[in-house]
Amino acid sequence: MFGYEFYVDPSRCIGCQSCVSACAECGTHRGVSMIHLDFIDRPNTIATAPMVCMHCEDPTCAQVCPADAIKKGEDGIVRTALKPRCIGCSNCVLACPFGVPNVFAEMELMMKCDMCYDRTSIGKRPMCATVCPSQALMYVPAEQAAQKRRERASNEFHFGGQVVRTKVHYMLPASEPVMSVDVADAIWEGEE
Amino acid sequence: MSQQKECPKQRLWSEEFSVRSGESSFVERRQFTRFLTLTSFAMFAGQLWLVAKNLLSRRQAAFPALVVNGADGLAVGSAKVFQYPTPQDNCLLVRVGEQKFVAYSQKCTHLSCAVLYSAKHNRLECPCHEGYFSIEDGRVLQGPPPRPLPRVELERRGSELVAIGMTTGEES
Numbered sequence: 001m002f003g004y005e006f007y008v009d010p011s012r013c014i015g016c017q018s019c020v021s022a023c024a025e026c027g028t029h030r031g032v033s034m035i036h037l038d039f040i041d042r043p044n045t046i047a048t049a050p051m052v053c054m055h056c057e058d059p060t061c062a063q064v065c066p067a068d069a070i071k072k073g074e075d076g077i078v079r080t081a082l083k084p085r086c087i088g089c090s091n092c093v094l095a096c097p098f099g100v101p102n103v104f105a106e107m108e109l110m111m112k113c114d115m116c117y118d119r120t121s122i123g124k125r126p127m128c129a130t131v132c133p134s135q136a137l138m139y140v141p142a143e144q145a146a147q148k149r150r151e152r153a154s155n156e157f158h159f160g161g162q163v164v165r166t167k168v169h170y171m172l173p174a175s176e177p178v179m180s181v182d183v184a185d186a187i188w189e190g191e192e
Numbered sequence: 193m194s195q196q197k198e199c200p201k202q203r204l205w206s207e208e209f210s211v212r213s214g215e216s217s218f219v220e221r222r223q224f225t226r227f228l229t230l231t232s233f234a235m236f237a238g239q240l241w242l243v244a245k246n247l248l249s250r251r252q253a254a255f256p257a258l259v260v261n262g263a264d265g266l267a268v269g270s271a272k273v274f275q276y277p278t279p280q281d282n283c284l285l286v287r288v289g290e291q292k293f294v295a296y297s298q299k300c301t302h303l304s305c306a307v308l309y310s311a312k313h314n315r316l317e318c319p320c321h322e323g324y325f326s327i328e329d330g331r332v333l334q335g336p337p338p339r340p341l342p343r344v345e346l347e348r349r350g351s352e353l354v355a356i357g358m359t360t361g362e363e364s
Contacts, residue, residue, distance in 0.1 A: 062211040071213040079213075 003141045006115060006129065007153055008050060009171035012136035013037075015048035019128035019137055026116070026127060034080075034113040035128050036099070050137055052128065053078060053100045053113035054157075055167035061092035061101055061112075069110070076167045077117055081110040097159045097181075115168075145169070154179060255357040260285055260346070263293060263353040271309035273298060276344055276355045283344050283355075284309060284316065288327060293353060295344035296330050302337040316341065 017037060024033040036051040059078045062070035069085035070092060072078045081092075081101075088108035092101040101112040116126035120139075124130075129139035138145070145153055151171035157164045158180040172179055210216040255277050263285060266272055271286040274295075282298040286309050296316060298306045305320035315333060316325040323335030330341035345357040 059211060063206075068209045068216075070211070071216065072211050074212075074214050 004120075004125075004139055005142050005145065005153075006052070006055075006126065006168040007138045007140070007145050007149075007171060008052060008168060009136045009138070009149070009151060010047075010049035011151070011171065012134045013048045013050055014134050014136075015039075015046060016133060018131045018133060019050055022127040022131040023113075026118075028118055029080075029111055032102075032104075032111065034102070034111060050128070050132075051098060051100065052126075052137065052168060053115065054098050054155075054164075054170075055115060057165040057167070060095045060097060060162075060164070064091045064095040066091060075121075077115050077120070078112075079117065080112050080114045083109060086110050097157070097162065097164055150174060152176070157181065159183065255355075257347075258355045260295070260353045260355055263287070264351070269311045269314075274355075277358065282306065285344075285353075286316075286327060288314075291348075293346050294327060295346055295355065296325070297342040297344065297358070299342075300337055301332075301339040301341060302335070307341065 015037065019035050020033045020037050023035045024031055026034075034053075038049050038051055040047040040049055055072075055076060055078045057076075059070065059072055062072060062078060065081075066089060067085045067087050069081040069087075070078065071082065086109050088103050088105060088110065090103045090110075092110055092112075093099075093103050101110050103110045116124070116128075120126060125139040126137075129137045132138065142153075149171060152174045153169035154172045154176075155166045155169045156178050157166065157170075158178060160181075160183060170179060207215075258276055260274050260276075262272060266285070266287045268287050268290060271284050273282050274285055275281060276283045276295075283295050284298045284307065285293060285295045287293055296307070300307050300318040300320065300323055302318065302321060302323050305318050307316045307318045307323075307325065309315075309327075310317045313324075314327050316327060316330070318324070318335065318337070321336050323337040324333040325331065325337070325341050326333055330343050332338075332340060343359050344355050345359065347354045347356050
């Protein structure tokens with residue numbers, strides 16, 4: 001589906017776990033969900049946010065892979081680890097700024113979201129975007145996203161000094177120029 | 193963000209093992225030519241080494257003279273194993289006549305099984321793949337062996353039978 005883009009809008013997520021269930025039903029990674037549904041601040045709010053692989057232009061996970069197991073296709077999709085190569089070392093898990101890859105120790109294999117490559121490569125929408133009732137995850141042409149949403153779609157993220165550009169877009173408030181994350185903000189410093 | 197780190201120069205391994213699947217399987221014409229040149233050179237050097245090794249080994253091929261013990265006690269039409277030219281090389285001595293002895297390497301030229309003397313057929317037989325050799329000159333009578341058996345040259349010195357050299361299968 002040429003011109004279609006993936007958009008993540010955490011403000012619309014209702015935490016229904018439909019995406020998690022739909023992802024786990026996929027035949028290529030049976031019973032294991034590749035999508036993360038994160039609780040933002042569980043003691044204080046029920047807010048949740050879905051996290052899929054952002055498919056970075058220069059994927060950090062693949063850069064740090066010592067076994068050359070993570071490849072990015074011509075279409076910009078960063079594939080899940082190649083099974084014969086992956087050694088389950090968890091380098092990608094530690095390196096990914098979005099916390100996407102999952103290592104399954106018993107299989108010695110990393111698996112992550114590959115934007116339902118089996119579906120999107122033949123013109124179908126990713127499973128999570130298909131089932132999301134509030135369209136917090138959507139796979140639509142860029143014009144449609146701009147037309148229907150007030151938020152601004154951004155695909156540039158700043159993690160300290162590292163600038164990451166991605167294929168997947170994140171919906172930000174129109175006032176927010178770019179998503180800037182300081183890791184120090186997320187470090188828990190104990191009860192005060 | 194104010195400070196953005198400069199992208200470090202791409203290292204050689206990251207070009208060879210590119211993250212992008214298209215690039216990692218792409219071979220430049222220059223890379224291919226370099227590969228061809230280097231492998232051709234390696235093949236050429238290997239051939240030279242083989243030739244040199246062959247020449248050197250021929251030059252050093254001086255065989256010792258060794259007395260074959262127990263030759264006189266051997267009945268006509270029977271065989272015995274002896275070691276020549278080194279204790280690791282088994283050879284087969286066959287008494288084909290009252291005064292006539294022949295000896296061959298016991299190692300079959302096919303897959304190095306030990307050949308045995310068959311008095312019934314008067315030939316040397318390899319039991320592994322039924323390769324038969326002539327008792328006269330060691331040539332292959334039948335079966336898979338590609339070359340004749342190396343022959344041990346014998347000489348009568350007084351009462352002793354002495355092994356004085358070997359002729360390889362190709363030369364005999």
